[in-house]
Amino acid sequence: xxxxxxxxxxxxxxxxxxxxxxxxxxxxxxxxxxxxxxxxxxxxxxxxxxxxxxxxxxxxxxxxxxxxxxxxxxxxxxxxxxxxxxxxxx
Amino acid sequence: xxxxxxxxxxxxxxxxxxxxxxxxxxxxxxxxxxxxxxxxxxxxxxxxxxxxxxxxxxxxxxxxxxxxxxxxxxxxxxxxxxxxxxxxxxxxxxxxxxxxxxxxxxxxxxxxxxxxxxxxxxxxxxxxxxxxxxxxxxxxxxxxxxxxxxxxxxxxxxxxxxxxxxxxxxxxxxxxxxxxxxxxxxxxxxxxxxxxxxxxxxxxxxxxxxxxxxxxxxxxxxxxxxxxxxxxxxxxxxxxxxxxxxxxxxxxxxxxxxxxxxxxxxxxxxxxxxxxxxxxxxxxxxxxxxxxxxxxxxxxxxxxxxxxxxxxxxxxxxxxxxxxxxxxxxxxxxxxxxxxxxxxxxxxxxxxxxxxxxxxxxxxxxx
Numbered sequence: 001x002x003x004x005x006x007x008x009x010x011x012x013x014x015x016x017x018x019x020x021x022x023x024x025x026x027x028x029x030x031x032x033x034x035x036x037x038x039x040x041x042x043x044x045x046x047x048x049x050x051x052x053x054x055x056x057x058x059x060x061x062x063x064x065x066x067x068x069x070x071x072x073x074x075x076x077x078x079x080x081x082x083x084x085x086x087x088x089x090x
Numbered sequence: 091x092x093x094x095x096x097x098x099x100x101x102x103x104x105x106x107x108x109x110x111x112x113x114x115x116x117x118x119x120x121x122x123x124x125x126x127x128x129x130x131x132x133x134x135x136x137x138x139x140x141x142x143x144x145x146x147x148x149x150x151x152x153x154x155x156x157x158x159x160x161x162x163x164x165x166x167x168x169x170x171x172x173x174x175x176x177x178x179x180x181x182x183x184x185x186x187x188x189x190x191x192x193x194x195x196x197x198x199x200x201x202x203x204x205x206x207x208x209x210x211x212x213x214x215x216x217x218x219x220x221x222x223x224x225x226x227x228x229x230x231x232x233x234x235x236x237x238x239x240x241x242x243x244x245x246x247x248x249x250x251x252x253x254x255x256x257x258x259x260x261x262x263x264x265x266x267x268x269x270x271x272x273x274x275x276x277x278x279x280x281x282x283x284x285x286x287x288x289x290x291x292x293x294x295x296x297x298x299x300x301x302x303x304x305x306x307x308x309x310x311x312x313x314x315x316x317x318x319x320x321x322x323x324x325x326x327x328x329x330x331x332x333x334x335x336x337x338x339x340x341x342x343x344x345x346x347x348x349x350x351x352x353x354x355x356x357x358x359x360x361x362x363x364x365x366x367x368x369x370x371x372x373x374x375x376x377x378x379x380x381x382x383x384x385x386x387x388x389x390x391x392x393x394x395x396x397x398x399x400x401x402x403x404x405x406x407x408x409x410x411x412x413x414x415x416x417x418x419x420x421x422x423x424x425x426x427x428x429x430x431x432x433x434x435x436x437x438x439x440x441x442x443x444x445x446x447x448x449x450x451x452x453x454x455x456x457x
Contacts, residue, residue: 011293013171015164015205017135018142019157024168026175026292031165 004088006077007048012085016043025084032083037062041076048089051077092123099124099133100321101365102140103206104328108366111146121152125159132322134159135206163208166260170194173260174212175294180231181216186224188297189215189286191265191307192326195298198289200329207322211261215299217283221246221266228264232257240427248411248420250274268310271403272389275410276349277310302340305330309357310350314393324361331358331371338372349410352390355380 014023020035021042034042037058044054054077055070062069080086095116098109116124128137138160140146141153148156171194181188193209201207216224222245229235233254239245245252251265267274267282285300299307305327312323330336345354358377362369382390392402404424411417425443436442 013168013175013292015167016203017138017157017160017164017205019138020161022161022164022168024172026172028172031168033161033165 003050003052004090005048005050006045006054006086006088008042008046009085009087023085028084030083032080032085037072038076038080041073041080042086045077045086092120092127095120095124096127096131096133097321097364097366099128099137099140099146100131100325101328101367102136102145103202104325104365104367105332106367106369108368111140113147115147115149115152121148121155125155129159129163131320132163132208132210133325134163135201135208136325139203139206160205164205167194167197167204167209169258170209170212170260171291173256173258173262174214174296175291177212177214177228177231177262178294178296180227181214181224184223184227186216186220186227187283188224189283190296190298191215192311194291195287195289195296195304196308196326196329198291199287199298199304200326200333207326211263213263213265215265215282218246218266218279221251221264224264225252228254228262233262238428238430240431241423242428244420244423247416248275248407248423268307269314269393270400270407271314271392272406272410273310273314273348273350273353273393275407278344278348281344281347282307301330301334302336302344305336305341306344306348306350306354309345309354312361313353313357313390317394317396319357319360319364321364324357324364327357327361328365328367328369331361331369331373332367335371336373338376341373342376351380352382352386355382356390 009025011026012023013026014021020033021039022031022033023042024031040058040061041054044057051070051074055066055073058073059066059069077086081088095112098111101107101109102111128134137146138156141148141156174190174194178188191213193207193211193213197204197207197209225235225245233256236253236255239249239252245266250267250270251263254262254264256262267277267279282299282303285303286297287300288295288297290296298304308323308326308330312319312327315323341354342351345351355377358373362374389406392406408417408421411420432442
């Protein structure tokens with residue numbers, strides 16, 4: 001069984017600015033603002049990727065340990081899912 | 091000082107502009123004044139980009155201010171787009187055709203990145219024959235109409251459109267034509283609806299105006315919408331001319347058929363002058379050579395003189411309404427509107443007439 005991939009929820013309204021990413025789902029009453037590594041995660045999950053791939057790319061970008069990055073990435077993705085702007089695709 | 095700086099921000103990223111951004115951070119007072127103007131004129135996307143790319147040097151605090159203003163504006167943009175897609179869905183379910191005007195359509199089509207173009211409301215064009223139904227749909231969606239129509243049927247026959255505040259505190263303008271008064275009434279709406287450009291927001295397909303008609307809409311808005319055109323409206327015009335190469339012959343033919351040659355020429359020359367762009371586009375040469383007759387100058391002045399322009403425009407519109415029965419119906423509505431139209435703003439019809447006559451008298455004396 002292959003690892004699930006993570007991608008953006010379809011139908012989102014968003015803007016990517018030099019300062020942060022602003023995202024809103026069609027039904028949400030809140031806008032999510034993603035800065036720093038959150039914005040990078042948002043950028044890298046389109047097209048969808050596995051946690052391992054995403055962690056590897058972020059570890060390369062930030063010269064960090066992929067195992068530690070993977071744990072942070074999973075938490076971030078789960079938070080984005082809770083906010084209705086990312087989803088895991090089996 | 092800030093007017094010149096603001097124009098330089100409005101011209102940021104345009105090829106061929108002679109505006110120059112500062113080469114060192116501004117003092118705190120000038121920065122605060124500029125930021126306030128840029129926010130109210132919806133130029134924060136351009137300022138944010140200029141600051142982030144270091145085309146506009148800032149202090150750390152100014153960088154933070156620019157970022158905060160940009161994110162606020164983009165939060166509003168996505169909230170407005172949320173309302174837009176909801177209304178577009180509802181109007182489609184009721185078989186009301188829609189064209190998205192200005193802000194969102196311009197941001198997604200003509201700018202290198204939609205975050206460069208901030209906007210503060212939603213503008214939708216609907217056909218005259220569907221206008222009353224569209225008003226009902228927006229009201230059901232939570233829209234509170236700002237002003238009633240003078241008499242039933244007035245909107246779908248004569249008005250520019252009407253405005254709503256939604257429950258979410260955002261403004262939605264339903265348009266039947268581009269502007270109020272004589273220039274709005276002579277626009278051939280069949281021309282406007284003939285073609286379209288499709289785009290998507292979220293997972294909803296939307297229709298906007300085709301390239302040339304879109305440029306015409308922006309020119310009417312810039313030249314007639316405010317006494318002093320907004321810099322973002324002027325930037326839109328130059329952005330389209332310089333990046334999308336609209337068909338000048340088609341733009342001119344439509345403008346002249348609608349009796350709006352002077353409107354478009356004024357908008358194009360003002361945009362190029364204020365943003366200091368030397369354009370080689372054929373529209374620039376045409377607009378520069380355009381000569382406006384005295385009657386048209388007087389009509390243009392109805393829109394651009396300071397003060398309440400509505401009474402003068404309303405009276406001048408009579409000549410543009412075809413046929414005596416329609417003229418009579420129009421005059422009856424503006425002279426003797428329903429009480430519900432009068433009462434929110436005036437104590438009586440008499441007070442309304444008095445104010446209108448004083449405004450019209452002032453306009454003609456200024457002539």
